[in-house]
Amino acid sequence: MSISVSGAMTTPSKVVFIGAGNLAWNIAPAIDSLKDFEVVQVVARTLESARSVSCRLANAQPLCSTDLIDSTADVYIIAVGDSDIPLISARLAGINTSAIWAHTSGSISLDTLTPLGKNIGVFYPMQTFSKGREISIDSVPFFIEGSNDSVTRQLTAIARQLSDSVTLLSGDDRTLLHAAAVFACNFTNHLLAISSELLSHRGISFDVMKPLVEETVIKAFATGPDNGQTGPARRGDISTINRHADIIGQQYARLYRLLSDSIINRFKENV
Amino acid sequence: MSISVSGAMTTPSKVVFIGAGNLAWNIAPAIDSLKDFEVVQVVARTLESARSVSCRLANAQPLCSTDLIDSTADVYIIAVGDSDIPLISARLAGINTSAIWAHTSGSISLDTLTPLGKNIGVFYPMQTFSKGREISIDSVPFFIEGSNDSVTRQLTAIARQLSDSVTLLSGDDRTLLHAAAVFACNFTNHLLAISSELLSHRGISFDVMKPLVEETVIKAFATGPDNGQTGPARRGDISTINRHADIIGQQYARLYRLLSDSIINRFKENV
Numbered sequence: 089m090s091i092s093v094s095g096a097m098t099t100p101s102k103v104v105f106i107g108a109g110n111l112a113w114n115i116a117p118a119i120d121s122l123k124d125f126e127v128v129q130v131v132a133r134t135l136e137s138a139r140s141v142s143c144r145l146a147n148a149q150p151l152c153s154t155d156l157i158d159s160t161a162d163v164y165i166i167a168v169g170d171s172d173i174p175l176i177s178a179r180l181a182g183i184n185t186s187a188i189w190a191h192t193s194g195s196i197s198l199d200t201l202t203p204l205g206k207n208i209g210v211f212y213p214m215q216t217f218s219k220g221r222e223i224s225i226d227s228v229p230f231f232i233e234g235s236n237d238s239v240t241r242q243l244t245a246i247a248r249q250l251s252d253s254v255t256l257l258s259g260d261d262r263t264l265l266h267a268a269a270v271f272a273c274n275f276t277n278h279l280l281a282i283s284s285e286l287l288s289h290r291g292i293s294f295d296v297m298k299p300l301v302e303e304t305v306i307k308a309f310a311t312g313p314d315n316g317q318t319g320p321a322r323r324g325d326i327s328t329i330n331r332h333a334d335i336i337g338q339q340y341a342r343l344y345r346l347l348s349d350s351i352i353n354r355f356k357e358n359v
Numbered sequence: 360m361s362i363s364v365s366g367a368m369t370t371p372s373k374v375v376f377i378g379a380g381n382l383a384w385n386i387a388p389a390i391d392s393l394k395d396f397e398v399v400q401v402v403a404r405t406l407e408s409a410r411s412v413s414c415r416l417a418n419a420q421p422l423c424s425t426d427l428i429d430s431t432a433d434v435y436i437i438a439v440g441d442s443d444i445p446l447i448s449a450r451l452a453g454i455n456t457s458a459i460w461a462h463t464s465g466s467i468s469l470d471t472l473t474p475l476g477k478n479i480g481v482f483y484p485m486q487t488f489s490k491g492r493e494i495s496i497d498s499v500p501f502f503i504e505g506s507n508d509s510v511t512r513q514l515t516a517i518a519r520q521l522s523d524s525v526t527l528l529s530g531d532d533r534t535l536l537h538a539a540a541v542f543a544c545n546f547t548n549h550l551l552a553i554s555s556e557l558l559s560h561r562g563i564s565f566d567v568m569k570p571l572v573e574e575t576v577i578k579a580f581a582t583g584p585d586n587g588q589t590g591p592a593r594r595g596d597i598s599t600i601n602r603h604a605d606i607i608g609q610q611y612a613r614l615y616r617l618l619s620d621s622i623i624n625r626f627k628e629n630v
Contacts, residue, residue, distance in 0.1 A: 110589075169594060169596075170594070170596055170598075170599055171594075195603070214567065215571055216578065228570060229570065261561045264606055265558065265563060266603070267557060267603040268553075268557040268568070269571060270590050270591065270615075271551075271553050271554040272550060272551055272554035272575075273571050273590065274591070274592065275550050275622075276576075277575050277584050277587055277588055278618060279542045279543060279546050279550070280543055280547070280576075280584040281584035281585050281588065282542050283539040283540070283542040284583065284585075286538060286542070287535075289535065290532045290536070292532070292536060295580065296500045296524065297539070297543045299498045299500065300485055300486055300487060300500075300540060300544050301543050301576055301579075301580075302576065303486060303487055304543075304544045304547055305551075305573065307487065307548075308548055308551045309572075312555065313551040313555055316489065316548055317548055317552065318381075318487050318545060319544065320441070320466070321541075321545065322545065323442075327442070328466045331534060332534070332537070332541060335531075340542075343618070344542075346614055350549060351546075354549070
Protein backbone atom coordinates (compact mmCIF):
# COMPACT_ATOMS: atom_id res chain seq x y z
CA MET A 89 0.00 0.00 0.00
CA SER A 90 1.31 3.40 -0.85
CA ILE A 91 -0.47 6.70 -0.50
CA SER A 92 -0.34 9.09 -3.40
CA VAL A 93 0.03 12.66 -2.31
CA SER A 94 0.43 14.10 -5.77
CA GLY A 95 -1.38 11.99 -8.37
CA ALA A 96 -4.20 13.80 -10.08
CA MET A 97 -6.25 10.81 -11.20
CA THR A 98 -5.74 8.37 -8.32
CA THR A 99 -8.53 7.36 -5.99
CA PRO A 100 -8.34 9.24 -2.68
CA SER A 101 -6.80 7.24 0.13
CA LYS A 102 -9.40 6.07 2.64
CA VAL A 103 -9.04 7.27 6.21
CA VAL A 104 -10.91 5.96 9.24
CA PHE A 105 -11.07 8.09 12.41
CA ILE A 106 -11.37 6.17 15.65
CA GLY A 107 -12.45 8.74 18.21
CA ALA A 108 -14.72 11.77 17.85
CA GLY A 109 -13.41 14.13 20.51
CA ASN A 110 -11.99 17.65 20.37
CA LEU A 111 -9.00 16.65 18.27
CA ALA A 112 -11.00 14.63 15.72
CA TRP A 113 -13.53 17.46 15.46
CA ASN A 114 -10.71 19.74 14.26
CA ILE A 115 -8.35 17.39 12.41
CA ALA A 116 -10.76 15.05 10.58
CA PRO A 117 -12.27 17.88 8.48
CA ALA A 118 -8.79 19.16 7.63
CA ILE A 119 -7.73 15.74 6.31
CA ASP A 120 -11.08 15.21 4.59
CA SER A 121 -10.58 18.46 2.70
CA LEU A 122 -7.29 17.24 1.16
CA LYS A 123 -7.61 16.23 -2.48
CA ASP A 124 -5.97 12.84 -2.01
CA PHE A 125 -7.74 11.78 1.16
CA GLU A 126 -11.25 10.91 2.14
CA VAL A 127 -12.43 10.21 5.68
CA VAL A 128 -14.83 7.31 5.20
CA GLN A 129 -15.79 6.49 8.78
CA VAL A 130 -15.84 8.07 12.25
CA VAL A 131 -16.09 5.62 15.15
CA ALA A 132 -17.08 6.71 18.65
CA ARG A 133 -18.75 5.29 21.75
CA THR A 134 -22.11 6.76 20.80
CA LEU A 135 -23.65 7.47 17.44
CA GLU A 136 -24.36 11.02 18.57
CA SER A 137 -20.68 11.63 19.26
CA ALA A 138 -19.58 10.04 15.96
CA ARG A 139 -22.11 12.23 14.12
CA SER A 140 -20.73 15.40 15.77
CA VAL A 141 -17.60 14.82 13.67
CA SER A 142 -18.97 12.97 10.63
CA CYS A 143 -21.47 15.79 9.98
CA ARG A 144 -18.44 18.02 9.32
CA LEU A 145 -17.13 15.65 6.61
CA ALA A 146 -18.11 15.20 2.97
CA ASN A 147 -19.13 11.57 3.03
CA ALA A 148 -18.18 9.79 6.25
CA GLN A 149 -20.22 7.11 7.99
CA PRO A 150 -20.73 7.53 11.74
CA LEU A 151 -20.33 4.33 13.77
CA CYS A 152 -20.81 3.55 17.45
CA SER A 153 -19.09 0.17 17.34
CA THR A 154 -15.76 -1.10 16.06
CA ASP A 155 -17.50 -4.17 14.57
CA LEU A 156 -18.32 -2.44 11.28
CA ILE A 157 -14.98 -0.70 10.74
CA ASP A 158 -13.91 -0.74 7.09
CA SER A 159 -11.05 -3.25 6.84
CA THR A 160 -9.91 -1.86 3.47
CA ALA A 161 -8.91 1.67 4.54
CA ASP A 162 -5.40 3.01 3.94
CA VAL A 163 -4.95 4.98 7.16
CA TYR A 164 -6.52 4.54 10.61
CA ILE A 165 -6.16 7.49 12.95
CA ILE A 166 -6.72 6.65 16.60
CA ALA A 167 -7.77 9.91 18.25
CA VAL A 168 -9.03 8.64 21.60
CA GLY A 169 -7.99 9.41 25.17
CA ASP A 170 -4.50 8.20 26.05
CA SER A 171 -5.75 5.54 28.44
CA ASP A 172 -8.01 4.03 25.74
CA ILE A 173 -5.26 3.58 23.14
CA PRO A 174 -4.08 0.15 24.44
CA LEU A 175 -7.68 -1.10 24.53
CA ILE A 176 -8.39 0.06 20.97
CA SER A 177 -5.10 -1.42 19.82
CA ALA A 178 -5.92 -4.82 21.30
CA ARG A 179 -9.51 -4.80 20.08
CA LEU A 180 -8.65 -3.92 16.46
CA ALA A 181 -5.61 -6.21 16.18
CA GLY A 182 -5.53 -8.06 12.86
CA ILE A 183 -8.26 -6.05 11.10
CA ASN A 184 -5.92 -4.62 8.47
CA THR A 185 -2.25 -5.24 9.15
CA SER A 186 -0.98 -3.66 5.92
CA ALA A 187 -2.57 -0.24 6.57
CA ILE A 188 -1.01 2.65 8.45
CA TRP A 189 -2.23 2.94 12.04
CA ALA A 190 -1.36 6.17 13.83
CA HIS A 191 -2.33 7.61 17.18
CA THR A 192 -2.43 11.33 17.92
CA SER A 193 -1.11 11.38 21.47
CA GLY A 194 1.79 13.35 22.84
CA SER A 195 2.54 10.87 25.56
CA ILE A 196 1.77 7.31 24.41
CA SER A 197 4.63 5.25 23.00
CA LEU A 198 4.55 4.05 19.43
CA ASP A 199 4.82 0.36 20.34
CA THR A 200 1.41 0.53 22.04
CA LEU A 201 0.13 0.08 18.47
CA THR A 202 2.24 -3.05 17.77
CA PRO A 203 -0.78 -5.42 17.78
CA LEU A 204 -2.19 -3.54 14.78
CA GLY A 205 0.58 -4.29 12.28
CA LYS A 206 4.03 -3.24 11.16
CA ASN A 207 3.07 0.15 9.73
CA ILE A 208 2.42 2.08 12.88
CA GLY A 209 3.09 5.71 13.68
CA VAL A 210 2.39 8.83 15.68
CA PHE A 211 0.61 11.83 14.21
CA TYR A 212 0.61 14.39 17.04
CA PRO A 213 -0.83 17.87 16.45
CA MET A 214 0.32 19.95 19.43
CA GLN A 215 -2.60 22.25 20.13
CA THR A 216 -5.46 22.52 22.62
CA PHE A 217 -8.57 21.62 20.67
CA SER A 218 -12.21 22.16 21.53
CA LYS A 219 -15.34 21.14 19.69
CA GLY A 220 -16.95 24.30 18.39
CA ARG A 221 -13.71 26.32 18.16
CA GLU A 222 -12.20 26.29 14.67
CA ILE A 223 -8.40 26.29 14.80
CA SER A 224 -6.15 27.48 12.02
CA ILE A 225 -4.58 24.06 11.35
CA ASP A 226 -1.78 25.43 9.18
CA SER A 227 -0.04 26.94 12.20
CA VAL A 228 -0.42 23.84 14.39
CA PRO A 229 2.95 22.10 14.88
CA PHE A 230 2.75 18.38 13.96
CA PHE A 231 5.19 15.83 15.39
CA ILE A 232 5.64 12.56 13.50
CA GLU A 233 7.11 9.18 14.37
CA GLY A 234 6.93 6.03 12.24
CA SER A 235 7.85 2.38 12.68
CA ASN A 236 9.60 2.45 9.28
CA ASP A 237 10.67 4.98 6.65
CA SER A 238 7.58 4.46 4.55
CA VAL A 239 5.20 5.23 7.42
CA THR A 240 7.27 8.23 8.50
CA ARG A 241 7.33 9.57 4.94
CA GLN A 242 3.61 9.10 4.40
CA LEU A 243 2.50 10.59 7.73
CA THR A 244 4.89 13.49 7.16
CA ALA A 245 3.39 14.04 3.71
CA ILE A 246 -0.12 14.25 5.16
CA ALA A 247 0.99 16.61 7.93
CA ARG A 248 2.84 18.86 5.45
CA GLN A 249 -0.37 19.32 3.48
CA LEU A 250 -2.08 20.48 6.68
CA SER A 251 0.58 22.56 8.41
CA ASP A 252 3.70 24.64 7.89
CA SER A 253 5.33 23.09 10.96
CA VAL A 254 6.08 19.35 10.77
CA THR A 255 8.87 17.72 12.81
CA LEU A 256 10.11 14.14 13.14
CA LEU A 257 10.49 13.26 16.80
CA SER A 258 11.46 10.14 18.74
CA GLY A 259 9.14 8.79 21.44
CA ASP A 260 11.31 10.03 24.32
CA ASP A 261 11.59 13.50 22.87
CA ARG A 262 7.84 13.55 22.31
CA THR A 263 7.19 12.69 25.97
CA LEU A 264 9.38 15.59 27.03
CA LEU A 265 7.73 17.87 24.47
CA HIS A 266 4.35 16.87 25.87
CA ALA A 267 5.47 17.58 29.45
CA ALA A 268 6.70 21.00 28.27
CA ALA A 269 3.31 21.59 26.64
CA VAL A 270 1.55 20.68 29.91
CA PHE A 271 3.54 23.45 31.64
CA ALA A 272 2.94 25.99 28.88
CA CYS A 273 -0.72 25.20 28.26
CA ASN A 274 -2.52 23.09 30.87
CA PHE A 275 -0.78 24.52 33.93
CA THR A 276 -0.82 28.08 32.57
CA ASN A 277 -4.54 27.73 32.03
CA HIS A 278 -4.97 26.51 35.60
CA LEU A 279 -3.11 29.56 36.94
CA LEU A 280 -5.49 31.73 34.94
CA ALA A 281 -8.40 29.84 36.52
CA ILE A 282 -7.02 30.55 40.02
CA SER A 283 -6.48 34.20 39.10
CA SER A 284 -10.03 34.45 37.81
CA GLU A 285 -11.40 32.84 40.97
CA LEU A 286 -9.46 35.21 43.28
CA LEU A 287 -10.81 38.22 41.37
CA SER A 288 -14.37 36.90 41.47
CA HIS A 289 -14.25 36.93 45.30
CA ARG A 290 -14.00 40.72 45.09
CA GLY A 291 -16.40 41.13 42.20
CA ILE A 292 -13.64 42.06 39.74
CA SER A 293 -14.02 40.83 36.16
CA PHE A 294 -11.29 38.52 34.88
CA ASP A 295 -11.22 40.70 31.74
CA VAL A 296 -9.03 43.25 33.60
CA MET A 297 -6.22 40.64 33.39
CA LYS A 298 -6.34 40.37 29.60
CA PRO A 299 -3.82 43.12 28.66
CA LEU A 300 -1.38 41.82 31.30
CA VAL A 301 -1.61 38.18 30.22
CA GLU A 302 -1.38 39.04 26.53
CA GLU A 303 1.69 41.21 27.11
CA THR A 304 3.28 38.47 29.23
CA VAL A 305 2.93 35.98 26.38
CA ILE A 306 4.09 38.41 23.69
CA LYS A 307 7.15 39.31 25.76
CA ALA A 308 7.96 35.69 26.62
CA PHE A 309 8.19 34.75 22.95
CA ALA A 310 9.88 38.01 21.88
CA THR A 311 12.69 38.08 24.43
CA GLY A 312 12.58 34.69 26.20
CA PRO A 313 10.55 34.14 29.38
CA ASP A 314 13.48 34.46 31.81
CA ASN A 315 14.31 37.93 30.50
CA GLY A 316 10.73 39.07 31.12
CA GLN A 317 10.38 37.63 34.62
CA THR A 318 9.04 40.25 37.05
CA GLY A 319 7.10 40.18 40.30
CA PRO A 320 7.67 39.78 44.05
CA ALA A 321 9.59 36.49 43.80
CA ARG A 322 11.89 37.86 41.11
CA ARG A 323 12.69 40.81 43.40
CA GLY A 324 13.08 38.55 46.43
CA ASP A 325 10.30 40.57 48.08
CA ILE A 326 9.45 38.15 50.93
CA SER A 327 7.04 40.49 52.72
CA THR A 328 4.78 40.75 49.65
CA ILE A 329 4.99 36.97 49.15
CA ASN A 330 3.86 36.47 52.77
CA ARG A 331 1.05 38.99 52.44
CA HIS A 332 -0.21 37.32 49.26
CA ALA A 333 0.01 33.82 50.74
CA ASP A 334 -2.11 35.06 53.67
CA ILE A 335 -4.79 36.81 51.63
CA ILE A 336 -5.37 34.14 48.95
CA GLY A 337 -6.32 31.46 51.48
CA GLN A 338 -4.87 28.10 52.38
CA GLN A 339 -6.12 26.38 49.23
CA TYR A 340 -3.64 28.20 47.00
CA ALA A 341 -0.98 29.36 49.47
CA ARG A 342 1.16 26.23 49.04
CA LEU A 343 1.15 26.58 45.28
CA TYR A 344 1.93 30.31 45.56
CA ARG A 345 4.94 29.57 47.78
CA LEU A 346 6.26 26.71 45.67
CA LEU A 347 6.06 28.79 42.49
CA SER A 348 7.72 31.73 44.27
CA ASP A 349 10.50 29.48 45.57
CA SER A 350 11.00 28.09 42.09
CA ILE A 351 11.44 31.62 40.69
CA ILE A 352 13.75 32.63 43.56
CA ASN A 353 15.91 29.53 42.98
CA ARG A 354 16.05 30.16 39.26
CA PHE A 355 17.53 33.62 39.75
CA LYS A 356 19.52 32.95 42.93
CA GLU A 357 22.89 33.16 41.26
CA ASN A 358 22.04 36.44 39.57
CA VAL A 359 20.56 38.29 42.57
CA MET B 360 -3.95 73.02 45.29
CA SER B 361 -6.24 71.75 42.61
CA ILE B 362 -5.30 70.25 39.31
CA SER B 363 -7.09 71.48 36.23
CA VAL B 364 -7.83 68.72 33.79
CA SER B 365 -9.79 70.81 31.35
CA GLY B 366 -8.70 74.44 31.48
CA ALA B 367 -7.23 75.70 28.23
CA MET B 368 -5.12 78.53 29.58
CA THR B 369 -3.92 77.16 32.91
CA THR B 370 -0.28 76.38 33.60
CA PRO B 371 0.38 72.64 33.36
CA SER B 372 0.54 70.87 36.72
CA LYS B 373 4.07 69.93 37.67
CA VAL B 374 4.81 66.24 38.19
CA VAL B 375 7.94 64.74 39.76
CA PHE B 376 8.77 61.08 39.15
CA ILE B 377 10.69 59.35 41.90
CA GLY B 378 12.06 56.17 40.34
CA ALA B 379 13.24 55.50 36.79
CA GLY B 380 12.52 51.81 36.33
CA ASN B 381 10.39 49.88 33.87
CA LEU B 382 7.15 51.48 35.03
CA ALA B 383 8.45 55.08 34.97
CA TRP B 384 9.99 54.47 31.52
CA ASN B 385 6.48 53.73 30.22
CA ILE B 386 4.19 55.91 32.37
CA ALA B 387 6.20 59.15 32.71
CA PRO B 388 6.13 59.89 28.94
CA ALA B 389 2.39 59.16 28.85
CA ILE B 390 1.74 61.71 31.61
CA ASP B 391 4.22 64.19 30.13
CA SER B 392 2.31 64.08 26.85
CA LEU B 393 -0.94 65.21 28.52
CA LYS B 394 -1.81 68.83 27.85
CA ASP B 395 -2.32 69.73 31.49
CA PHE B 396 0.72 68.00 32.94
CA GLU B 397 4.45 68.39 32.72
CA VAL B 398 6.99 66.02 34.24
CA VAL B 399 9.63 68.39 35.58
CA GLN B 400 12.05 65.99 37.31
CA VAL B 401 13.00 62.32 37.31
CA VAL B 402 14.88 61.12 40.39
CA ALA B 403 16.83 57.86 40.48
CA ARG B 404 19.80 56.29 42.25
CA THR B 405 22.13 57.15 39.36
CA LEU B 406 22.10 59.98 36.86
CA GLU B 407 22.35 57.44 34.05
CA SER B 408 19.16 55.74 35.22
CA ALA B 409 17.33 59.07 35.67
CA ARG B 410 18.38 60.09 32.16
CA SER B 411 17.04 56.84 30.67
CA VAL B 412 13.57 58.20 31.53
CA SER B 413 14.09 61.99 31.38
CA CYS B 414 15.42 61.71 27.82
CA ARG B 415 11.95 60.47 26.83
CA LEU B 416 10.31 63.62 28.24
CA ALA B 417 9.93 67.14 26.85
CA ASN B 418 11.69 69.10 29.53
CA ALA B 419 12.49 67.07 32.65
CA GLN B 420 15.57 67.36 34.82
CA PRO B 421 17.34 64.10 35.72
CA LEU B 422 18.47 63.86 39.34
CA CYS B 423 20.48 61.26 41.26
CA SER B 424 19.65 62.62 44.70
CA THR B 425 16.47 63.57 46.52
CA ASP B 426 18.17 66.74 47.86
CA LEU B 427 17.28 68.81 44.82
CA ILE B 428 13.69 67.68 44.42
CA ASP B 429 11.36 70.52 43.42
CA SER B 430 9.27 71.33 46.51
CA THR B 431 6.67 73.21 44.46
CA ALA B 432 5.37 70.36 42.31
CA ASP B 433 1.67 69.42 42.27
CA VAL B 434 2.02 65.65 42.04
CA TYR B 435 4.82 63.32 43.16
CA ILE B 436 4.71 59.82 41.72
CA ILE B 437 6.75 57.27 43.62
CA ALA B 438 7.57 54.52 41.14
CA VAL B 439 10.26 52.62 43.02
CA GLY B 440 10.48 48.98 44.13
CA ASP B 441 7.96 48.03 46.82
CA SER B 442 10.58 47.61 49.52
CA ASP B 443 11.93 51.14 48.90
CA ILE B 444 8.60 52.92 49.29
CA PRO B 445 8.80 53.23 53.13
CA LEU B 446 12.37 54.59 52.87
CA ILE B 447 11.41 57.17 50.25
CA SER B 448 8.34 58.12 52.27
CA ALA B 449 10.44 58.73 55.40
CA ARG B 450 13.19 60.57 53.56
CA LEU B 451 10.86 62.99 51.74
CA ALA B 452 8.56 63.68 54.71
CA GLY B 453 7.66 67.34 54.99
CA ILE B 454 9.01 68.47 51.59
CA ASN B 455 5.60 69.45 50.26
CA THR B 456 2.70 68.37 52.42
CA SER B 457 -0.01 70.03 50.31
CA ALA B 458 0.87 68.17 47.09
CA ILE B 459 -0.50 64.80 45.99
CA TRP B 460 1.87 61.90 46.66
CA ALA B 461 1.02 58.61 44.99
CA HIS B 462 2.80 55.32 44.71
CA THR B 463 2.32 52.88 41.82
CA SER B 464 2.46 49.57 43.64
CA GLY B 465 -0.09 46.78 43.61
CA SER B 466 0.84 45.53 47.03
CA ILE B 467 1.91 48.43 49.28
CA SER B 468 -0.72 49.98 51.54
CA LEU B 469 -1.71 53.60 51.15
CA ASP B 470 -0.75 54.55 54.71
CA THR B 471 2.90 53.83 53.95
CA LEU B 472 2.80 57.35 52.46
CA THR B 473 1.37 58.98 55.62
CA PRO B 474 4.65 60.83 56.47
CA LEU B 475 4.35 62.75 53.19
CA GLY B 476 1.12 64.60 53.91
CA LYS B 477 -2.66 64.25 53.89
CA ASN B 478 -3.11 64.03 50.12
CA ILE B 479 -1.79 60.55 49.46
CA GLY B 480 -2.92 57.97 46.99
CA VAL B 481 -2.27 54.91 44.87
CA PHE B 482 -1.91 55.09 41.10
CA TYR B 483 -1.43 51.44 40.07
CA PRO B 484 -1.18 50.57 36.36
CA MET B 485 -1.55 46.77 36.19
CA GLN B 486 0.82 45.70 33.44
CA THR B 487 4.25 44.12 33.10
CA PHE B 488 6.53 46.91 31.93
CA SER B 489 10.00 46.74 30.42
CA LYS B 490 12.33 49.52 29.39
CA GLY B 491 12.57 49.43 25.63
CA ARG B 492 9.12 47.89 25.07
CA GLU B 493 6.46 50.50 24.30
CA ILE B 494 3.09 49.54 25.79
CA SER B 495 -0.26 50.79 24.57
CA ILE B 496 -1.14 52.68 27.76
CA ASP B 497 -4.77 53.21 26.82
CA SER B 498 -5.53 49.52 27.39
CA VAL B 499 -3.66 49.28 30.70
CA PRO B 500 -6.10 48.97 33.63
CA PHE B 501 -5.42 51.61 36.31
CA PHE B 502 -6.50 51.10 39.92
CA ILE B 503 -6.86 54.18 42.13
CA GLU B 504 -7.08 54.78 45.85
CA GLY B 505 -6.99 58.15 47.62
CA SER B 506 -6.81 59.36 51.20
CA ASN B 507 -9.67 61.78 50.48
CA ASP B 508 -12.20 62.53 47.74
CA SER B 509 -10.09 65.27 46.21
CA VAL B 510 -7.05 63.01 45.75
CA THR B 511 -9.20 60.17 44.44
CA ARG B 512 -10.91 62.50 41.97
CA GLN B 513 -7.66 64.04 40.73
CA LEU B 514 -5.75 60.75 40.36
CA THR B 515 -8.78 59.27 38.60
CA ALA B 516 -8.85 62.24 36.24
CA ILE B 517 -5.20 61.70 35.29
CA ALA B 518 -5.70 57.95 34.80
CA ARG B 519 -8.81 58.53 32.66
CA GLN B 520 -6.77 60.68 30.30
CA LEU B 521 -4.29 57.82 29.92
CA SER B 522 -6.50 54.74 29.85
CA ASP B 523 -9.97 53.44 29.06
CA SER B 524 -9.94 51.24 32.16
CA VAL B 525 -9.82 53.06 35.52
CA THR B 526 -11.20 51.51 38.72
CA LEU B 527 -11.38 52.70 42.33
CA LEU B 528 -10.15 49.96 44.62
CA SER B 529 -9.58 49.64 48.36
CA GLY B 530 -6.19 48.55 49.66
CA ASP B 531 -7.33 45.03 50.58
CA ASP B 532 -8.92 44.49 47.20
CA ARG B 533 -5.76 45.78 45.53
CA THR B 534 -3.62 43.26 47.43
CA LEU B 535 -5.86 40.45 46.22
CA LEU B 536 -5.84 41.86 42.69
CA HIS B 537 -2.06 41.95 42.81
CA ALA B 538 -1.90 38.32 44.03
CA ALA B 539 -4.23 37.37 41.14
CA ALA B 540 -1.90 39.23 38.76
CA VAL B 541 1.09 37.31 40.12
CA PHE B 542 -0.69 34.05 39.21
CA ALA B 543 -1.75 35.27 35.77
CA CYS B 544 1.50 37.00 34.83
CA ASN B 545 4.57 36.24 36.95
CA PHE B 546 3.81 32.57 37.58
CA THR B 547 2.54 31.99 34.05
CA ASN B 548 5.78 33.47 32.73
CA HIS B 549 7.77 31.15 34.99
CA LEU B 550 5.90 28.11 33.63
CA LEU B 551 6.80 29.28 30.14
CA ALA B 552 10.44 29.52 31.26
CA ILE B 553 10.35 25.92 32.52
CA SER B 554 8.69 24.79 29.30
CA SER B 555 11.35 26.55 27.26
CA GLU B 556 14.13 24.98 29.34
CA LEU B 557 12.71 21.46 28.96
CA LEU B 558 12.53 21.89 25.19
CA SER B 559 16.06 23.27 25.00
CA HIS B 560 17.37 20.01 26.51
CA ARG B 561 16.24 18.26 23.32
CA GLY B 562 17.20 21.04 20.96
CA ILE B 563 13.59 22.03 20.28
CA SER B 564 12.88 25.74 19.76
CA PHE B 565 10.43 27.33 22.23
CA ASP B 566 8.72 28.87 19.20
CA VAL B 567 6.86 25.59 18.60
CA MET B 568 4.86 26.39 21.76
CA LYS B 569 3.61 29.73 20.48
CA PRO B 570 0.38 28.63 18.74
CA LEU B 571 -0.54 26.47 21.76
CA VAL B 572 0.07 29.22 24.33
CA GLU B 573 -1.71 31.86 22.26
CA GLU B 574 -4.74 29.61 21.81
CA THR B 575 -4.74 28.79 25.53
CA VAL B 576 -4.95 32.49 26.38
CA ILE B 577 -7.54 33.32 23.74
CA LYS B 578 -9.72 30.43 24.92
CA ALA B 579 -9.30 31.30 28.60
CA PHE B 580 -10.68 34.80 28.05
CA ALA B 581 -13.33 33.72 25.52
CA THR B 582 -14.92 30.89 27.51
CA GLY B 583 -13.38 31.08 31.00
CA PRO B 584 -10.24 29.14 31.97
CA ASP B 585 -12.05 26.27 33.71
CA ASN B 586 -14.06 25.49 30.60
CA GLY B 587 -10.88 25.22 28.54
CA GLN B 588 -8.92 23.04 30.98
CA THR B 589 -7.41 20.02 29.21
CA GLY B 590 -4.42 17.75 29.81
CA PRO B 591 -3.45 14.66 31.80
CA ALA B 592 -4.52 16.04 35.20
CA ARG B 593 -7.91 17.12 33.86
CA ARG B 594 -8.43 13.56 32.55
CA GLY B 595 -7.13 12.03 35.79
CA ASP B 596 -4.48 10.27 33.69
CA ILE B 597 -2.13 9.25 36.50
CA SER B 598 0.20 7.15 34.34
CA THR B 599 1.03 10.14 32.08
CA ILE B 600 1.50 12.35 35.16
CA ASN B 601 3.97 9.80 36.58
CA ARG B 602 5.82 9.48 33.26
CA HIS B 603 6.14 13.27 32.96
CA ALA B 604 7.29 13.68 36.57
CA ASP B 605 10.00 11.07 35.85
CA ILE B 606 11.26 12.54 32.59
CA ILE B 607 11.39 16.24 33.59
CA GLY B 608 13.80 15.65 36.46
CA GLN B 609 13.58 16.18 40.20
CA GLN B 610 13.92 19.95 39.94
CA TYR B 611 10.44 20.40 38.47
CA ALA B 612 8.72 17.13 39.45
CA ARG B 613 7.35 18.54 42.72
CA LEU B 614 5.86 21.56 40.96
CA TYR B 615 4.43 19.31 38.22
CA ARG B 616 2.72 17.11 40.83
CA LEU B 617 1.39 20.01 42.92
CA LEU B 618 -0.10 21.72 39.86
CA SER B 619 -1.58 18.40 38.68
CA ASP B 620 -3.10 17.75 42.13
CA SER B 621 -4.52 21.27 42.13
CA ILE B 622 -6.24 20.62 38.79
CA ILE B 623 -7.49 17.18 39.92
CA ASN B 624 -8.94 18.69 43.11
CA ARG B 625 -10.59 21.48 41.18
CA PHE B 626 -12.52 19.06 38.99
CA LYS B 627 -12.98 16.27 41.52
CA GLU B 628 -16.68 16.80 42.00
CA ASN B 629 -17.33 16.87 38.26
CA VAL B 630 -15.33 13.74 37.26
